[in-house]
Amino acid sequence: MTGRWDGRALADSLLEAAQRSVEFGRSEGARPPALLAVHTGEASPFAFYLRQQRKAAGRAGIRYTDETLAADASSTSLRARLREIDSDPTIDGVLLEHPLPEHLGFLSAVSTLRLEKDVDGVGASSLGRLVAGQPIHAPAVARAAVLLARHHGGDLVGRRVAVVGRSGTVGLPLALLLVARGLGAEATVTIAHSRTPNLAAALAGSEVIFTAVGTPGLLDRTNVPRGAAVVDVGLSSVPDESAPSGQRAVGDANSESLEGWASALTPVPGGVGPVTVATLMENTVHAWSLLGRGLPT
């Protein structure tokens, strides 16, 4: 019997806690926290997240706005705009769509934000502070995956876990968070990736496997050790004629193969996704506190 590590109840409780913090601040005279999403337009895959973010922000009492980059935006104009936003005292948190088209220079752009406003935790200084064990905001998706695993699976201290994937925005921050002191994990972590010749050998002995590759069906009972839990952070679209959009979101885990083999799976959608959105709201409320909540200083 394979358990189902659903993320919705955890997301709800994170959003409720965020909403209580906002309410308390407002009772003291603060303005609402303000989150701004910057993206390339409604046609981007990011638009799916925009709708979820807007809804979650509404529940937490966060003012949510978004802005579309001009079609002729360059890395220079994007950095200039983010510098303006960075010094705008009415904005507490900023989300920049990623991956962005290469020529827009995502890393340099997002790294112009001060640490407090980088609520997705993916700027160079944010990631570096995670390496140094002093994060301001850990990358939301990595933090969400760890929270979800601990919520259902308990303490991770000293346990063997694996991360499949080595992206700078998901896989590696996840590995850093899982190994870090004082952030509740302190697991022994193995990082596997596309150049790992034998995935089954790399995953052997792991009790929890976090996967963040974006290859549907990558993990199945040929490479996941029997009884391991799989936290699925991969996200891809596959054609689905029965869906209104003609597409369906799927993770890296082959759930048919792993049913009755893994001890637990996180659903896609409804697993790490909603917790990530809630974590972004939690980070935004944190940013608002760090930045003085719009109160005169």
Next chain:
Amino acid sequence: MTGRWDGRALADSLLEAAQRSVEFGRSEGARPPALLAVHTGEASPFAFYLRQQRKAAGRAGIRYTDETLAADASSTSLRARLREIDSDPTIDGVLLEHPLPEHLGFLSAVSTLRLEKDVDGVGASSLGRLVAGQPIHAPAVARAAVLLARHHGGDLVGRRVAVVGRSGTVGLPLALLLVARGLGAEATVTIAHSRTPNLAAALAGSEVIFTAVGTPGLLDRTNVPRGAAVVDVGLSSVPDESAPSGQRAVGDANSESLEGWASALTPVPGGVGPVTVATLMENTVHAWSLLGRGLPT
């Protein structure tokens, strides 16, 4: 028969290459590269490195200076001084002693340096760019350990390796470098640390083990798999009556126990140490190039 992965020949060739780059730049009218070490005084353990750095800089044709922090230095005065140094066009690279006493705030201080001048690669932005796969300078000691392993042990792509230790200046940068795309390693990496309950189980299957803990004798034939190579980045002082200083430098590996068991060991001293110093010089020459080599712009 256990091989000896000596670092001195590799360090020599790195220093020769650095010296050739310096000579070429000078023939074009550039001033010599300038490296400044900032430290708490000759009584610190860092003083040992100062002497080695000065000697290596001399061989590479790098102007090496050092400055001692005032006894009453604060985190504020240290950051202010580093900001001055950062805008000083006569300095290309800066090394800040670490670990520093807690109250001096090493991470915030070193993070005031621009990426080019952080030749030890340990500021927040430097570490973050390593996570994102776009480093300017990788931390010298981590890069040295990987270079030494590749020099003697060959390509690491797809191989199983382990890192023991999770410090933000050595263990974690080493794991990031070992897993990174395009930096010549791309190994499958397991990170073990003080909360790993069973080190032998965590290291099983690893062909190369990098250790960076600072606990003499931590690794021996009870936890290292037979035939693995051990790259020793740990450094501690133990009492030694026969030494003029009364102390002797030792690594994490118990070399008596591992002799005839491991396939190779790096000596301490004479292994990763000299390669680290040479890598710092290589990074300084790189910084000098990035910053325009003192030529009018």
